[in-house]
Amino acid sequence: MIEIHNIHKTFGDKKVLDGVSGVFETGKTNLLLGASGTGKSVLLKCIVGLIKPDLGSVTFDGTYFTNNKLDIRQEIRRKIGMLFQGSALFDSMTVEQNVEFPLKMLTDMSREERRERVDFCLQRVGLEGAHKKMPSEISGGMKKRVGIARAIAPHCTYLFCDEPNSGLDPQTALKIDELIKEITEEYNITTIIVTHDMNSVIEIGDKIFFLYEGKKLWEGTRDEIMDTDIRELNDFIFANRLMRDAKKVEEEEREEEEERQHHHEPAAQSNEKAPSEETIETQAKSQPENPEGPSATTQSGNNKL
Numbered sequence: 001m002i003e004i005h006n007i008h009k010t011f012g013d014k015k016v017l018d019g020v021s022g023v024f025e026t027g028k029t030n031l032l033l034g035a036s037g038t039g040k041s042v043l044l045k046c047i048v049g050l051i052k053p054d055l056g057s058v059t060f061d062g063t064y065f066t067n068n069k070l071d072i073r074q075e076i077r078r079k080i081g082m083l084f085q086g087s088a089l090f091d092s093m094t095v096e097q098n099v100e101f102p103l104k105m106l107t108d109m110s111r112e113e114r115r116e117r118v119d120f121c122l123q124r125v126g127l128e129g130a131h132k133k134m135p136s137e138i139s140g141g142m143k144k145r146v147g148i149a150r151a152i153a154p155h156c157t158y159l160f161c162d163e164p165n166s167g168l169d170p171q172t173a174l175k176i177d178e179l180i181k182e183i184t185e186e187y188n189i190t191t192i193i194v195t196h197d198m199n200s201v202i203e204i205g206d207k208i209f210f211l212y213e214g215k216k217l218w219e220g221t222r223d224e225i226m227d228t229d230i231r232e233l234n235d236f237i238f239a240n241r242l243m244r245d246a247k248k249v250e251e252e253e254r255e256e257e258e259e260r261q262h263h264h265e266p267a268a269q270s271n272e273k274a275p276s277e278e279t280i281e282t283q284a285k286s287q288p289e290n291p292e293g294p295s296a297t298t299q300s301g302n303n304k305l
């Protein structure tokens with residue numbers, strides 16, 4: 001679990017983060033959502049220690065990170081995996097060398113152990129057989145997979161992804177989203193993803209933190225986000241025509257369901273309790289032509305006795 005408390009950051013005279021707090025749970029995909037320039041990436045960098053906040057604190061599983069001793073900060077950093085925007089692979093290294101790189105830098109694994117771990121991670125992200133390929137020879141989606149393999153290779157406890165979907169077609173984006181979610185749950189990782197992609201919100205957002213002008217304006221689950229009455233969040237969500245249509249369909253379905261339930265209400269009630277004499281009388285009057293009489297339908301339970 002990662003906890004942030006009252007994070008502030010100003011660049012020059014521009015206040016970018018204005019007292020952001022929150023709890024990012026373990027085994028969950030936590031999304032930092034917001035429009036361009038609202039401070040998502042700056043917040044992510046504050047959490048991982050790439051930017052020092054002016055004020056506030058970050059705690060990793062109870063261990064204070066901000067302003068703590070260097071060796072403690074380094075110990076926490078070793079548990080952090082990063083998937084950078086654009087994958088940021090080393091172009092001069094093969095796929096396997098890219099994945100092996102953090103193992104060389106951060107662990108004292110033997111060559112054989114590293115090889116086994118690289119094999120495992122590449123297999124886990126669906127890239128078995130791509131070991132010797134160069135980044136220039138693989139697609140954008142494959143590069144993201146290599147980036148994920150590299151991030152998780154040193155057995156990361158925390159995974160940070162900066163817009164993992166950028167530059168991908170919708171289908172590949174969905175696969176990458178699903179892979180991140182699967183890995184998060186499988187290895188019980190605390191994952192934080194920066195995104196402005198509503199598809200990701202709907203598919204994998206266990207918890208969503210909506211940032212607006214440097215403040216956290218809302219947090220909740222993907223089921224709750226469609227029903228929020230925060231204007232700024234609604235403006236953000238429904239700026240997309242597809243989302244507006246989805247909302248409309250959802251509302252129509254809800255209305256239909258309510259109407260259906262409304263019409264079935266008397267029947268449902270008659271199953272739970274015996275119909276009143278008044279009901280029976282009314283139904284009898286409404287079905288005079290039925291040769292078996294109203295009792296065949298409305299009093300079947302009683303008649304069987």
Ligand SMILES: Nc1ncnc2c1ncn2[C@@H]1O[C@H](COP(=O)(O)OP(=O)(O)OP(=O)(O)O)[C@@H](O)[C@H]1O
Nearest residue numbers: 011016034035036037038039040041042043194196
């Ligand atoms: N090192 C820096 N120095 C000065 N200003 C910065 C620095 N880093 C970020 N900013 C400013 O902080 C603001 C927030 O930037 P940030 O990258 O966090 O936005 P974002 O929400 O991640 O946007 P996007 O979705 O477009 O990546 C921007 O106005 C940006 O110019």
